Every structure is written in structure tokens, then in C-alpha cells.
Amino acid sequence: MRPPSPNRKKEVRLKRGPWTAEEDKLLTAYIQKHGYGSWGSLPHKAGLERCGKSCRLRWINYLRPDIKRGKFSLEEEQTIIQLHAFLGNRWSAIAAHLPKRTDNEIKNHWNTHLKKRLIKMGIDPMTHKPSTSPSPKNGSNLSHMAQWESARLQAEARLVRESKQVVPNLTTRPTRRSQLTRSSPRCLDVLKAWQGIVAGMFVFSTQDPRSLTTSTLRFPSAGWGEAEEWRGQGMKGSSDADDAWFEEDSVLLHSLPIANIMEGLSDAFILNSWMGVDKSTVENTVMENGNCWDSVLNLLNSSPCGSPVLG
DNA sequence: AAGTATCACAACCGCCCCGGG
DNA sequence: GCCCGGGGCGGTTGTGATACT
Numbered sequence: 001m002r003p004p005s006p007n008r009k010k011e012v013r014l015k016r017g018p019w020t021a022e023e024d025k026l027l028t029a030y031i032q033k034h035g036y037g038s039w040g041s042l043p044h045k046a047g048l049e050r051c052g053k054s055c056r057l058r059w060i061n062y063l064r065p066d067i068k069r070g071k072f073s074l075e076e077e078q079t080i081i082q083l084h085a086f087l088g089n090r091w092s093a094i095a096a097h098l099p100k101r102t103d104n105e106i107k108n109h110w111n112t113h114l115k116k117r118l119i120k121m122g123i124d125p126m127t128h129k130p131s132t133s134p135s136p137k138n139g140s141n142l143s144h145m146a147q148w149e150s151a152r153l154q155a156e157a158r159l160v161r162e163s164k165q166v167v168p169n170l171t172t173r174p175t176r177r178s179q180l181t182r183s184s185p186r187c188l189d190v191l192k193a194w195q196g197i198v199a200g201m202f203v204f205s206t207q208d209p210r211s212l213t214t215s216t217l218r219f220p221s222a223g224w225g226e227a228e229e230w231r232g233q234g235m236k237g238s239s240d241a242d243d244a245w246f247e248e249d250s251v252l253l254h255s256l257p258i259a260n261i262m263e264g265l266s267d268a269f270i271l272n273s274w275m276g277v278d279k280s281t282v283e284n285t286v287m288e289n290g291n292c293w294d295s296v297l298n299l300l301n302s303s304p305c306g307s308p309v310l311g
Numbered sequence: 312a313a314g315t316a317t318c319a320c321a322a323c324c325g326c327c328c329c330g331g332g
Numbered sequence: 333g334c335c336c337g338g339g340g341c342g343g344t345t346g347t348g349a350t351a352c353t
Contacts, residue, residue, distance in 0.1 A: 018321075018347085040338065056339075057322065092341060107342075108320050 015049045019058055023048055027055055028063050061104045068100035072109055080106055081114060085128040 015023075030046035036059060039052030048055060061067075072080070076098055083094045091103035091110075098106060118125040 016323075038338085053324090053339080054322075060340095061321075089342065103341075104321080111343095112319055 014051050014054075016054070019062075023050070024058070024063060027059060031059060031063075057104075061102045064102075066100055067102060069105075072101075072113075076101065077109075077114060080110060081118075081128075084110065084114075084125075088126070 019027075026046050026048055030042065034045070036042065036056075039056045041052070042048075043050045043052055043055050046055070050058075079098060080094060083097055087093050089107075091107045095101055095103040095106050115125040118128070122130055124130070
């Protein structure tokens with residue numbers, strides 16, 4: 001605990017550290033009766049010797065009734081990893097896509113679990129790419145990342161415009177930054193589309209799951225709806241060590257295609273817009289087209305919200 | 312049983328953005 | 333346009349619980 005600053009004007013002794021049950025009760029009772037907002041004056045009104053920030057944090061991260069606590073499900077972990085691959089450490093944006101989870105909780109879970117597991121697997125948790133042995137495609141990856149960022153920023157800019165016409169959702173946490181993502185989630189829901197597309201359509205030509213990051217993509221030979229087989233197929237052909245690795249980190253592995261194959265994602269976009277087109281035509285075109293980002297940009301910018309591409 | 316290391320997560324800190332004056 | 337205060341966010345720390353030696 002650091003000593004109170006002598007420069008602070010009329011220092012009121014504010015309590016710090018863990019909240020007591022009594023304090024929780026006071027805060028909850030006050031907010032239930034009066035609602036929240038103006039956190040600066042709330043502590044005094046509620047009879048708490050805490051700073052407004054502390055009250056806000058306690059409410060948002062712990063006392064809110066619509067918070068889901070406890071272990072993260074596999075699905076949630078997968079979602080976090082995938083969203084983190086695109087959004088980085090923008091926890092509030094990630095939390096906006098995980099109902100009833102707080103940004104703080106997600107951040108903690110990432111730092112204590114997911115990040116370590118990625119590192120253990122040799123994946124750079126920041127780039128979601130292999131942390132060693134630079135890929136020969138690094139240059140193009142960077143380029144694609146830059147293009148993706150450009151696409152994302154353009155999409156966000158569009159969201160900002162659209163958000164001005166959207167009534168805020170009063171049932172969710174009203175944050176200034178998250179309003180951008182929350183009031184217009186469709187374009188971020190593109191992630192869901194990716195998840196469905198990639199998990200549902202792609203299999204990897206390699207039998208070594210560790211080389212997923214550099215694998216080329218192929219399609220399930222038996223049909224579009226049988227992509228689940230890829231996991232089993234991959235395990236059958238791998239060594240014991242691979243199996244152990246595969247099993248241990250199966251959740252993460254299942255996410256890897258989305259996290260790592262940034263290039264493939266552009267293909268996924270195109271594929272999604274080509275549903276119904278002859279499979280071989282799609283495959284040929286995707287494989288021949290080394291850079292689909294122009295198409296991605298077009299999709300992002302021209303697709304009206306509610307289009308199939310954006311969910 | 313005691314000491315130490317590690318884990319999990321609540322809470323704090325400082326920076327930044329935004330709106331209002 | 334500038335300043336200021338409120339509020340939000342991400343990074344970091346503190347601390348209790350648990351596992352290990």
C-alpha cells in the first residue's frame with residue numbers, strides 16, 4: 001500500500017483492498033434502488049468510503065446480477081482465442097461477444113490459462129503464429145495482417161457511422177468504447193461466420209497437427225458437411241507424442257486454423273459468398289488466387305449488414 | 312509439518328478518450 | 333481551440349488458496 005499523496009486536496013481517507021460483504025450489500029442496495037452512473041458521487045451517497053472507480057469496478061466485475069462466473073467452457077475458450085487473434089488485447093471488445101463474461105475475467109483467464117497454453121504449444125500468443133522458425137511466408141503474412149487491419153478499421157469506421165443511428169442496448173454494460181462494437185455487432189459477427197466456415201469446410205493436408213500453421217488447405221473429400229472428420233483423421237496418422245499433444249491441447253488445436261491461417265480467412269470469406277457454387281471451381285479459384293484481400297475489402301465494405309457474409 | 316512455489320483472480324493504477332464549459 | 337473532470341480500458345500488482353518439496 002502506498003502512502004497517501006500529500007498533494008491531494010482535502011484527502012478523504014478512502015478504503016482500499018478487498019471488499020467486505022457489508023460494502024457489497026451497500027453498493028448493491030444503492031444501485032438496485034437508484035441505478036448507477038456518476039460514479040464520483042455514488043460512494044458518498046451509498047455510504048461507502050471507496051473511490052468511485054473502485055465502486056464501478058466492483059459492480060461491473062463482480063456484483064452485477066447478469067454475470068456468469070466459474071469455469072470457462074471449451075466454446076468460450078475457443079471464442080476468446082479466435083477473437084484475440086483478430087482483436088488483440090481489446091478485452092472489452094472480446095467480452096462484448098461473450099455474454100455474461102466481464103472483460104476483466106476474460107483478461108485474467110487469458111493471462112493465466114490460454115496465453116500459457118499457446119506458448120507451451122509454440123504459438124506466439126500475440127501474433128497467434130508459431131513463435132519459432134519464421135515462416136517463408138512471413139512477408140506475405142505481414143502484408144495480409146496489414147490488409148486485414150485496414151479492412152477492420154474500415155469496417156469499424158463504418159460501424160461508427162451506423163452506430164449513430166442505433167439505439168443503445170440498455171441491458172448491456174454501457175461503455176463508451178464498447179458502444180462501437182456493441183451497437184453494431186454484425187461486422188464482428190463475421191468471426192462467427194469464419195468459425196463456421198473454417199471449422200466446417202477445411203481439413204488439413206498434413207497429418208502432423210503441429211504443422212497446421214503452414215498447411216495448405218483442402219476440402220473434405222466426402223462432402224461439405226463432414227469436416228469434423230479431420231480431427232480424427234489427423235490423430236490416426238500421428239505419433240504417440242503427437243496424440244498426447246493433440247489430446248492435451250485439443251481445444252486450442254481446434255482453434256488453430258482460425259487463429260493461424262490468416263491467409264485462409266480471406267479464402268473463407270470468398271467461399272462463404274460462393275456457397276452453392278461448384279466445389280471444384282471454388283477450390284481451384286481459391287488455390288490459384290494468392291491474395292483475396294481485395295475481395296475481402298469489397299465484402300466488408302459493400303455488404304449490407306444482414307447479408308449472409310456478415311452473419 | 313513447515314517452507315516455498317505456483318496458480319487464480321480481485322483490485323488497483325495510470326493512461327486515454329470524450330463531452331461539457 | 334483549450335482545459336478539466338468523469339468514465340472506460342488494458343496492464344499490472346497483491347493476496348489468498350493450493351500444490352509441491
